[in-house]
Amino acid sequence: MIFRKEAIEAKKNRLTGKIIIHQRLSSYPLHLLIFVTFLAVIVYLSQCSYSRKETVKGYLLPSKGVIKVVSGRKGVLVRLLVQEGSNVVSNQPIAKIRDSQGMTGGVDVSMALKNELQQQRQALESELSIQTAIFDKEERRIDTQLTQRNRSLNAIRKAKATSLLRLELKEQQYEKNKSLHHKGYLSSTELAVVHEEYLEALESYDRLEKELASVLVEIDALKSAKILLPEQRFLKKTTIQREISQLETQLIELDNDYEFIITAPESGMVTAIQPSVGSYLTTDTIILSIIPQNSPLEMELLLPTRSAGFVQLDDEVRIRFDAFPYQKFGLVKGLVTNIDQALVLPSDKVFPIKTTEAMYRVRATLATQAIGAYGKQFPLKVGMIAEADIIQEKRSLLEWLLDPIYAIKGKLG
Template identity: 25%
Template sequence: MSNSNPLFRPEVTAALGSQWMGSIRLAQPASASLIAIVAMLIAAALIAYITFGSITKKARVTGITVPVGGQLSVAAPNAGILLNTHVKEGELVKAGQVLFTISTERQNSQGEITALVAQQLATRADSLAAEQRLRQTQYQEKKLALSQRLANLEQEYSQLEQELALSLRRQQLAQQSVSKFETLQGNGYVSAAQTQQKQEDLIDISTRLSTLQRNKTQLQANKIALQDELNTLANTLATDLTQIDRAKASLKQEVAENANRQSSQITAPQAGTVTALTNQNGQAINAGQVLASLIPSDTKGNVDKSKDDQTSAQTAGLLEVHLYVPSRTAGFIQPGQQVLIRYAAFPYQKFGLHTATVTDVSRTPFAPSELPPHLASTILSNAQQAINGFNSNEALYRVRVKLDEQSIQAYGQPQAIKPGMTLEADVLQDSRKIWEWVLEPVLAMTQHA
């Protein structure tokens, strides 16, 4: 083969000449393979999370703990000075037990007005008592006089009947005499003048008999009139005594009202635990001012005041949570949904979340003015802090929540939940797969197509 026509191209010869130190190999470290494997595992985990994972929609709301049976406010019926507080914070009381004594005394130039009025009322009471005794004495005297007159009439009536009997007998005899004289006159034994005399005697006896019968009728009428007068006298006395009793009852009412103006006692409307005592003895009290709150309980009979606070809380009744939510949140809240609670007094970072269950949702919202007076400011303030875009004039729906536990484990000891504790809660609502949330717009379009 000639030199002009080499067997290999010059480029091949040049390439072979440059590799005299060996072929080029690219090194791949083990870290690159590890990174690729980890990336594949992360991608697989992300795909599995999107496929099988789910997200639960939560409604964040605020609320407060309240007794299941409600909470009563004990208010002052009128203005005055708080003289004495007969109970202590957390004490169990019975229905009708005296809680507070309020002084309502008023002074003028002559002294304390209530005392002066009490003196006048006492004078009126004495006057009514004297009048009652006088009416009863007058009734006894009149009754005695009428009874004596009636007895005299009875005796006179008896004598008159005897006279009538004798007059009738005399009339019969005179009639027989007239008949005999008329027979004798017809036979010529007596004169006509003698017969006429006997007839005149018969007329006199008949006239006397008629007079006696008229007197008997008058006596009967007098007896009836006296008996009616006796009955009327008894009815008049009963009427007078009734009026006096009515006046005495009205006077007793005035006495009680006057005593109440001097000092009044406020009693417990029912058995329960007294809380929220904020006023001190000697402090001025306005009419309608709340002096304490009463948590009703089912405890009956005597109350053992030596029990500890935990036992008192248990006997005072269970607690529940009232959540107040705006309309944009209340639409999907339903009974039976789970609730996760974070108490302000027990930070969830340290004491965790606490479970509960929705039991009821109000059908109509509560205006801010319709919220419980002693809780309204707290509820609205918490709602403004926890709910974005909340308007303090917005109406709120009330959601009642049943607590799974009535106490919290804090540092190994159970701490009882107390009424009035503020809290935040997450109401667990709709739960969906992650891919459903991602593809929700596409699925919505498919359903509408």
């Protein structure tokens, strides 16, 4: 038999209808979708970034600092020579302070000393005038005496010349009479008379010699006195002027002690005038402050030690001023320009902001010196308090997600 019985029976039990084989859907599109989604997430995480920031407090101050002018001495403020907001130049007077003490009788000690010194100065000035007059008179007296002595000198010289002629004549007569006496023509008595006349002429000549010598000595003395007179005048004048100068110095010191002027240490704008006229000042009383010229405002930020690890120069700063709410007026940007290496303790009390922990001072420049609002520009002012975000580092989201892995790797390494 061509067909077996079993085969024929099997054909009898077949189901009616067509058999359709259902093929399974391909998994390729699903894998592609998952891959694209994963790639998009990776790209997003790598392209989008997140900035780490530290929020700190700070205040505005000029780049050159605020110069606080103190009295330096005790006294009463009698006059302010500047006004709030006025500009001053270096060494310009800004305040007058008086320091006076009273005596038992109610007289001011400084004024009493000043009057006494002024009287002494007037006495010395009078003495200087009198001494000038005395030296003028002395010079005229010497000139007069020199004139008289020169006249006497001329007269004595003439008398001496005449006396010399007489002496020579008497000498000749005596020699002739002596010769006659030796020859017996003249008696001794007559010779004695001639001899006596000769001696009288000789004595007269010697007396004139002495007078001439005496007059010459007097003339020399007068000339020497006249030569020394200008030096004596100069010496006396210098001595008195030195004493007057000493009194002037004492008066200046007394005036400075009694009433002294405070001057501006640097050019700038006056601000924060504290005492009023009539106030008593101690040595460390702050009279006013000066904002130096060409000193733009900067932000001084107080950085806690726990936040100081990653702050670097040129880090971006975003500042929110308390006086200008950032929701309405926006932020002011800046850059870190200086980071102090020394800590400032709360006990130092050098900040206008109360601190309870040690801080580093960080300086940041501002992108603008004014806030724009309502169509106007409102300038920032010294001392304004603000809150600032220091942008420490900027990394992608992927780097932030992988940061724990880097940390573990660093520890294992």
